[in-house]
Amino acid sequence: MTESAVNLEQIQLSPPPTALWSLERGISPIVGTAIHNGHHIRAEALDRMALDDAGRLREEDPFTAYAILDVPNRIVVHRSRFEIDLNRARDASVYLKPEQSWDLQVWQEPPSPAIIARSLRIHDAYYAVLAQTLAGIEAEHGQFVLLDIHSYNHRRAGPNEPPTDPEQAPDINIGTFSMDRERWAHILDPFIATVGSLRFRGRFMDVRENVAFEGRGEQTRFVHEHFPQTGCAIAVEFKKFFMDEWTGEPDLEALDAMRAVIASAVPILETALRAER
Numbered sequence: 001m002t003e004s005a006v007n008l009e010q011i012q013l014s015p016p017p018t019a020l021w022s023l024e025r026g027i028s029p030i031v032g033t034a035i036h037n038g039h040h041i042r043a044e045a046l047d048r049m050a051l052d053d054a055g056r057l058r059e060e061d062p063f064t065a066y067a068i069l070d071v072p073n074r075i076v077v078h079r080s081r082f083e084i085d086l087n088r089a090r091d092a093s094v095y096l097k098p099e100q101s102w103d104l105q106v107w108q109e110p111p112s113p114a115i116i117a118r119s120l121r122i123h124d125a126y127y128a129v130l131a132q133t134l135a136g137i138e139a140e141h142g143q144f145v146l147l148d149i150h151s152y153n154h155r156r157a158g159p160n161e162p163p164t165d166p167e168q169a170p171d172i173n174i175g176t177f178s179m180d181r182e183r184w185a186h187i188l189d190p191f192i193a194t195v196g197s198l199r200f201r202g203r204f205m206d207v208r209e210n211v212a213f214e215g216r217g218e219q220t221r222f223v224h225e226h227f228p229q230t231g232c233a234i235a236v237e238f239k240k241f242f243m244d245e246w247t248g249e250p251d252l253e254a255l256d257a258m259r260a261v262i263a264s265a266v267p268i269l270e271t272a273l274r275a276e277r
Contacts, residue, residue: 015040019078020122023133026072029141029273030266031134034068034149035086035126035219036061038078044115045083050108056082057248059102061151066255067238068149070263073137077126082106084119086126087150087217093123130219131226138230143276145187145269146233147262148219152212154239159246170208171200172261175215175235178224184232187272191234194268200257213237236262 015022017040039060041049049056065076077086082101085093094116095101111119137144152173154164163169174192181188196207215235223233242254 015078021075021077021079021126021129023129024074025133025136026074028072028266028270029137029144030071030269031073031075031137031144031146032068032071032149032262033075033077033146033219034061034064035075035077036081036150037063037065037076039080040078041080041083042115042118045111045119048107048109048111048115049082051082051104051106054248055104056080058153058245059104061149062248063242063250063255063258064149064151064238067258067262068147069259071147071266073133075130075133079122084122086123087148087219089218090120090123093218094119127222130222134223134227134231138227141273143230143273144227144232145191145273146220146223146231147265148215148217148233148235149238149262150213150217150235151238151240151242153245154241155245159244166206168212169239170206170211171239171241172196172205172207173212173237173239174207174209175213175217175220175237176209177214177216177235178221179215179232179234180224180228183229186276187232187269188234190268190272191265194265195261198257198261198264200254205257205261212239 019040039057060081068074082095085095092100094111095106098105134144154169155161172195176188192207192209196204198205217235220233220235223231238258242258243250
């Protein structure tokens with residue numbers, strides 16, 4: 001086994017508590033987002049929460065920001081999904097009932113209407129910034145691909161219990177629910193082939209479409225609604241093979257592999273977009 005190339009400073013982001021997100025623009029039509037990477041919560045909301053730090057971290061997507069470091073355009077959100085879930089529709093983006101949040105009791109005291117309103121303003125601001133950013137990339141390149149990077153738990157029964165059956169839990173799940181699949185097949189099919197061609201620990205990664213998740217999130221829906229002819233948004237869910245989902249400890253070799261998956265796809269996607277011009 002070779003030594004990991006992971007830079008710990010890169011995966012252990014320490015944005016200030018007031019940070020909403022970080023945005024970096026590059027010369028490329030490929031965009032990567034990690035909108036559930038964040039862990040920060042405003043004090044006024046945190047004071048009312050019943051869910052502890054470890055419980056929140058288990059359902060967040062730590063280290064997904066690391067996966068997109070080689071994508072020229074990047075957005076990394078620093079707010080916890082338990083403050084505001086940017087991948088839910090606005091009216092469902094603050095978890096108020098356990099059935100909205102994996103049956104977890106998020107609140108010991110319900111958030112006030114004022115607290116909810118301030119969280120919703122973050123949702124509004126994010127989608128305004130996203131629309132402006134994507135419009136700029138569209139104007140420059142004509143079309144774009146957005147890789148909406150997430151992760152999912154596969155040991156929900158407990159740290160010492162068997163994991164989810166691999167038949168229902170691929171290493172990488174590609175979600176395409178809101179996509180015009182025929183319109184974007186020339187982008188999506190090479191992408192799936194590329195990420196499925198990489199070997200990790202002696203085998204090819206298991207990459208399948210719409211198995212564990214179907215890509216029904218708000219961000220991909222938003223892109224396909226507002227940029228129907230020019231924006232291809234692909235929901236990419238990594239199984240948490242790159243970390244211990246119960247302790248939060250990263251597997252550095254697996255993080256290298258996750259980053260390599262996305263890095264290898266960038267030139268393929270750029271070529272596929274150029275070919276259609």
